[in-house]
């Protein structure tokens with residue numbers, strides 16, 4: 001029963017986290033071009049993405065904790081030794097990437113870099129942010145696809 005609940009927490013946390021990244025990548029960032037001044041763009045982006053990033057800290061933490069719990073309860077640590085379980089490695093990699101960005105890079109230097117550079121050259125900065133989000137979203141979606149396929153019995 002606890003495994004079923006941990007699985008539900010894992011999936012709900014992912015829906016919030018990756019769904020939010022999806023929205024920022026395909027709705028918020030492309031819409032930035034329509035805002036006239038760099039100041040306006042920065043203010044809108046900061047308000048929406050800042051709010052999401054605070055919430056994402058909770059969902060990323062929940063996804064990681066439930067993932068670790070599932071690995072322990074399914075006795076699945078040895079999967080990390082086998083290449084056919086590449087989707088387990090992918091899950092940990094995606095989780096690590098976002099954890100580093102949200103908990104280390106953003107508070108330490110990323111946020112300050114954004115505020116400084118977005119005033120000077122907004123086009124370049126928003127293009128870079130768009131590219132980074134597109135890459136992270138693609139990797140996350142592929143991971144979700146492979147993890148749900150392979151953990152539910154898919155074999156090639």
Ligand code: HEM
Pocket residue numbers: 007010011014018063064065066067068070071074076091092094095140141143144145147148151152
């Ligand atoms: C520390 C990080 C993580 C760990 C240790 C972890 C571990 C696990 C484990 C053990 C399972 C159950 C596998 C099975 O039933 O055989 C699972 C399921 C799953 N995980 Fe993760 N996970 C982590 C992060 C992520 C991330 C970042 C994603 C997506 C980007 C993800 C997507 C999924 C999906 C889609 C499932 C299948 C759910 C289902 O169909 O019931 N996981 N995870």
